[in-house]
Amino acid sequence: MAVTRRGALFGLGSAAAAALGASCTRDDAARARDVDAAFAFSPEVVGHRIRDGARVEPSPDAWRDLGVVIVGAGVAGLSAARALSAADFHDFVVLELESAIGGTARGGRTDVSPHPWGAHYTNLPRAENVDYVAFLRAHGAVEGLDAAGEPIAAEGAICRDPDERSYTAGKWFEGLLPVAVMNAAAAADLAKLEAQVARWAAFRDARGRRAFALPRALGSDADEVRALDTQTFAAWLDAAGITAPPVRWLCDYACRDDFGARPDAVSAWAGLHYFTSRHRETGDGSAPVLTWPEGNGRMVDWLAADAHPEILTGLAVADVQPLEAGGVEVRALDVATGAARGFRAKQVLLAVPQVFAGRLLRSFRDAPPAHLAEFVYGPWLVANLELHTRPGARGYPLSWDNVPYGSDALGYICATHQAGNDWGPTVLTWYEALADADAKAARKALLSWDAAACRDRVFADLRSAHPDLVRRTTRVTFARHGHAMVRPRPGFVFGAAREAAAQPFRGVHFAHTDLSGLALFEEAFWHGRRAAAEILVAQGRTG
Amino acid sequence: MDRVPLLFLNVLVVATCGLVYELLAGTLASYVLGDSVTQFSLIIGLYLSAMGVGAWLSGKIERNLAMRFLDVELGVAIIGGLSAPILLLSFARLSWFPVVLYGLVFVIGTLVGLELPILMRICQDRLSFKDLVSRILTFDYLGALVGSLLFPLVFVPKLGLLKTSVFFGLCNAAVALWGTWLLADVLGAGVRLLRARALFVIALLGFAFTQVDLIEGLAEDDLFPDPVVLSKTTPYQRVVFTQSKRGFNLYLNGNLQFSSGDEYRYHEALVHPAFAAAPAPPRHVLVLGGGDGLAVREILKQPGVETVDLVDLDPAMPALARGFRPLVELNGDAFADPRVTAHEADAFIWVDTAPAGRFDAAIIDFPDPNNFALGKLYTRLFYQKLRRILAPGAAVTIQCTSPLYARLSYWSIIRTIEAAGFRVHPYHATVPSFGIWGYALARTVPFDPPQRLTVTGLRFLNDRELASMFTFPADMAAPGADAVEINRLDNQWLVRTYETEWRRWQ
Numbered sequence A: 001m002a003v004t005r006r007g008a009l010f011g012l013g014s015a016a017a018a019a020l021g022a023s024c025t026r027d028d029a030a031r032a033r034d035v036d037a038a039f040a041f042s043p044e045v046v047g048h049r050i051r052d053g054a055r056v057e058p059s060p061d062a063w064r065d066l067g068v069v070i071v072g073a074g075v076a077g078l079s080a081a082r083a084l085s086a087a088d089f090h091d092f093v094v095l096e097l098e099s100a101i102g103g104t105a106r107g108g109r110t111d112v113s114p115h116p117w118g119a120h121y122t123n124l125p126r127a128e129n130v131d132y133v134a135f136l137r138a139h140g141a142v143e144g145l146d147a148a149g150e151p152i153a154a155e156g157a158i159c160r161d162p163d164e165r166s167y168t169a170g171k172w173f174e175g176l177l178p179v180a181v182m183n184a185a186a187a188a189d190l191a192k193l194e195a196q197v198a199r200w201a202a203f204r205d206a207r208g209r210r211a212f213a214l215p216r217a218l219g220s221d222a223d224e225v226r227a228l229d230t231q232t233f234a235a236w237l238d239a240a241g242i243t244a245p246p247v248r249w250l251c252d253y254a255c256r257d258d259f260g261a262r263p264d265a266v267s268a269w270a271g272l273h274y275f276t277s278r279h280r281e282t283g284d285g286s287a288p289v290l291t292w293p294e295g296n297g298r299m300v301d302w303l304a305a306d307a308h309p310e311i312l313t314g315l316a317v318a319d320v321q322p323l324e325a326g327g328v329e330v331r332a333l334d335v336a337t338g339a340a341r342g343f344r345a346k347q348v349l350l351a352v353p354q355v356f357a358g359r360l361l362r363s364f365r366d367a368p369p370a371h372l373a374e375f376v377y378g379p380w381l382v383a384n385l386e387l388h389t390r391p392g393a394r395g396y397p398l399s400w401d402n403v404p405y406g407s408d409a410l411g412y413i414c415a416t417h418q419a420g421n422d423w424g425p426t427v428l429t430w431y432e433a434l435a436d437a438d439a440k441a442a443r444k445a446l447l448s449w450d451a452a453a454c455r456d457r458v459f460a461d462l463r464s465a466h467p468d469l470v471r472r473t474t475r476v477t478f479a480r481h482g483h484a485m486v487r488p489r490p491g492f493v494f495g496a497a498r499e500a501a502a503q504p505f506r507g508v509h510f511a512h513t514d515l516s517g518l519a520l521f522e523e524a525f526w527h528g529r530r531a532a533a534e535i536l537v538a539q540g541r542t543g
Numbered sequence B: 001m002d003r004v005p006l007l008f009l010n011v012l013v014v015a016t017c018g019l020v021y022e023l024l025a026g027t028l029a030s031y032v033l034g035d036s037v038t039q040f041s042l043i044i045g046l047y048l049s050a051m052g053v054g055a056w057l058s059g060k061i062e063r064n065l066a067m068r069f070l071d072v073e074l075g076v077a078i079i080g081g082l083s084a085p086i087l088l089l090s091f092a093r094l095s096w097f098p099v100v101l102y103g104l105v106f107v108i109g110t111l112v113g114l115e116l117p118i119l120m121r122i123c124q125d126r127l128s129f130k131d132l133v134s135r136i137l138t139f140d141y142l143g144a145l146v147g148s149l150l151f152p153l154v155f156v157p158k159l160g161l162l163k164t165s166v167f168f169g170l171c172n173a174a175v176a177l178w179g180t181w182l183l184a185d186v187l188g189a190g191v192r193l194l195r196a197r198a199l200f201v202i203a204l205l206g207f208a209f210t211q212v213d214l215i216e217g218l219a220e221d222d223l224f225p226d227p228v229v230l231s232k233t234t235p236y237q238r239v240v241f242t243q244s245k246r247g248f249n250l251y252l253n254g255n256l257q258f259s260s261g262d263e264y265r266y267h268e269a270l271v272h273p274a275f276a277a278a279p280a281p282p283r284h285v286l287v288l289g290g291g292d293g294l295a296v297r298e299i300l301k302q303p304g305v306e307t308v309d310l311v312d313l314d315p316a317m318p319a320l321a322r323g324f325r326p327l328v329e330l331n332g333d334a335f336a337d338p339r340v341t342a343h344e345a346d347a348f349i350w351v352d353t354a355p356a357g358r359f360d361a362a363i364i365d366f367p368d369p370n371n372f373a374l375g376k377l378y379t380r381l382f383y384q385k386l387r388r389i390l391a392p393g394a395a396v397t398i399q400c401t402s403p404l405y406a407r408l409s410y411w412s413i414i415r416t417i418e419a420a421g422f423r424v425h426p427y428h429a430t431v432p433s434f435g436i437w438g439y440a441l442a443r444t445v446p447f448d449p450p451q452r453l454t455v456t457g458l459r460f461l462n463d464r465e466l467a468s469m470f471t472f473p474a475d476m477a478a479p480g481a482d483a484v485e486i487n488r489l490d491n492q493w494l495v496r497t498y499e500t501e502w503r504r505w506q
């Protein structure tokens, strides 16, 4: 049981092993071609079919009358459904284009393990996010409150240690900070960034609000805070003298991870939001990460379980038309059969990105409101790699989040990690935010790749960190999220477009994370509840 | 002659390589034999004196100086270059490993000692004596500096010991090959054959360079103090049985799991206190880990046991416990008993699948928490999961590493079990192969440490010893409350602490 001398000897000796390991053979390319690659679901195909909404015309007997129709079973739609159910309002359906619920927070599963298809974690909320805390507590992810009233996360829900590692210079290191390339200048710049984060974490405006709260609506709109929204994060970093490449990489990684864009395309407010909203005065300085093998798919299931709404999946809404006489007509296409279905409701909630709202809502199609053009979305590619055995690695062991330093992608999550499943086959969920400044071009490129091209992209990205990956992978499946994340470009978060977009329009209400200017579970959850409250008022129920 | 400066470059390389071989031998010797001060002193002394022998021997060489010089250099290349692999492979035969070690050091030292005097004589008609001595010695000492800097700063961290060794052998051989051109005018007839020899040495070392991993793998077999009688690599671990005069030993991943000579102490202390503390004779018993069947052997001594469920990650262990003769004899063929069922699973996941309230006693015998995959089996969450499948009043014993060698780790486990809602009585026993070993006895209700065993005729435990195991001397007693943390899945405090604590004892 004791560690032997031999251990020390081999620790040194095996350093030698890696030098050779990095060489990659010609069969690798051939092997890679044999790895089965496929798209898991292709909403864009349906998307194109419904672009021209007018052609979907349900027969008279295919219409249903309801109090409310929710379009979109993502987090926002389900959160609204949950809030309606909680108010004892049940006269509604949820229509979802996909075969399963969850949207960008959807989970999936293979024979080996559940895994995410998109969002994979949330941060332990502060007490001020009352409804979210209550939700997590009801499902056991929060096990109680501490003396200060702040939530305590359940042990099984907090990301299991080892949580993060990064690959630099031939070796894995604990944590995301690329320690192997940190030098004195980088350490000094990191200290500058940390000081700024601490400063903004301590900030309270005249009304006692934080600079960066979750949900965003609870945060400050004081002038100093708004000033951060007028410049790019890159410009702000330059001005703060934070220029060392390792620290800039960390910032770049953070922006791509949270916003799907680079620091020169998002506001300083957004960049600081990433670091500061997670900052905690206690523990190791950051809020515990909560995660599940299927990622936020777990919370999606909880929302659905709480609401137990009628959800019609595989139904693509093609047209939403407010009527002169009041009420709204919704026309939808059954994706499998091609049959048209109609719904008449007093209120409709569009729980989809605004770019889709603009296509679905007939009046918006005819005369697009100015605010729509302000919503810019970056595309994402997500891969689930099924491995028959785990990749070998030098240095720090396989962790939950594994990030190669310097990569343009975001590394991968190990789906079996949180379950304590440490042996044999696993599933790795690999992420890439296509962070080109030109989001449209990036989206076009993404949609032009076939599954084999996507597979080559993943393997190329991970080749140096895991030369043995190809031969361990049995299958790769992909999700392409064309409008994955709204980009908090300078001026967007405090601009007029977001507020304009959230205003109900002739019986049509809006809820989606993009209305916060950020793509986060907390925001989608909050907007779902906000819209549900509006709807209940409109329904004559004062909530 | 204009080639003389190039010969000095040769001196530099030769000196660098010479120093590196010396450092390699010193480093390897202190790794495997310990006591680095003694090892380094011995090896430096021996090496320098061997160089003296070489210098003296150089006087015996009369003719064909250039040829002899290059042959010596090739000899250094081969022996020096392969020195680390040879030493590693011969480490196992502890009885004569020092002979190999010091012998090699002596041979290399002698060869290196031959080099400079011969080279000086080769150059003697080309330079004045004054210049010759000053230049050659300058480059010699400079080479030593280069070697002493490159070795710890660049080569060992980047290449490891084995590759460093072979790499410098290659350098040496390459310089020798180059020398066949530099000294062409004095080499005479044999030059082609000499080049062939040099190329052969380079090819040999080049091949060795690509085979270093294999050599390490081979060496691993040999790195046990006793002869290996069975070794098996499973997807989970490397299982090795060694045989000594006193009995046989099981190693998992190179870590000793038990020694047949004293394992009864460990297993009696692990199993019987749970039965002594249980409110009624346990009928359904759970064993987590312990695929060797030795804990099961003890459990089957207890009256009233109806079922034993054993969960081990690695199916190879129960298979060996059923089929490997010495182990079958030791565990009394425990797995042949119809009451025993072995499950192949990670206990962390398996406990969620077992029926609630099922077990009257649980014996937990995981390897020490030296990695994260094992550390999870010592977390509060794991003990909470375990609680679910225990019957009311059930008693649990847990192996908890050594309270002496890893005091904070030990008490962290105790506090963690308590934090999961158990009442815990810590206890310990002496197992010579391991030292002082620690356990926990836990129940979900308040209880006193047991006074009376429920079986008689054990080799180690009797009632007196049972009671005394629960008292702790000062150097193993609970440290202050702030010194240990609860081990949680999200902090794995134990794994981090355990590593630091054991490192001190290496």
Ligand SMILES: Cc1cc2nc3c(=O)[nH]c(=O)nc-3n(C[C@H](O)[C@H](O)[C@H](O)COP(=O)(O)OP(=O)(O)OC[C@H]3O[C@@H](n4cnc5c(N)ncnc54)[C@H](O)[C@@H]3O)c2cc1C
Binding pocket: A071, A072, A073, A074, A075, A076, A077, A095, A096, A097, A098, A101, A102, A103, A104, A105, A117, A118, A119, A120, A121, A122, A296, A315, A316, A317, A318, A351, A352, A353, A356, A360, A380, A382, A431, A481, A484, A485, A511, A512, A513, A514, A519, A520, A521, A522, A524
């Ligand atoms: C790859 C990726 C990783 C992410 N990681 C995280 C993370 O770790 N943590 C985090 O908090 N957030 C993360 N996010 C952000 C995540 O998007 C939000 O957390 C949240 O899930 C957004 O929910 P939503 O309901 O607002 O929108 P969406 O998820 O976009 O939901 C919209 C729903 O509407 C449906 N829909 C669209 N058009 C139609 C139509 N015509 N008819 C019917 N239905 C339609 C869609 O199929 C979808 O189900 C990530 C996002 C992506 C893309």
